Amino acid sequence: MSADRIPVAGLLLGLAAAPLGVAAASGLAVLMGAAAVVHLRHGDPPVRALPAAVLALMAVAYAVTG
Numbered sequence: 091m092s093a094d095r096i097p098v099a100g101l102l103l104g105l106a107a108a109p110l111g112v113a114a115a116s117g118l119a120v121l122m123g124a125a126a127v128v129h130l131r132h133g134d135p136p137v138r139a140l141p142a143a144v145l146a147l148m149a150v151a152y153a154v155t156g
Contacts, residue, residue, distance in 0.1 A: 097121060101152065108156055115153035122146035 097118035104111015123146040129139035 097149075101149075104156065110151050112156045114155060115149045119146045119149035121155060122149060 097114045100114025101111055101118065104114050105109040122142045126139040126146060129142065130136065
């Protein structure tokens with residue numbers, strides 16, 4: 091399993107155990123936030139970093155409300 095799929099699996103398992111979901115969402119938020127930064131540093135247009143940034147914000151919302 092690749093590193094970007096582990097937090098997603100944790101989010102699904104987090105439906106049964108809330109602390110696991112919060113931990114997975116936090117990890118996914120960090121991963122996607124870093125991906126957005128790397129896109130911007132690499133010189134990609136901001137629209138290329140937008141999906142990672144949106145997913146990071148969704149993961150933060152999940153972690154806060156979970």
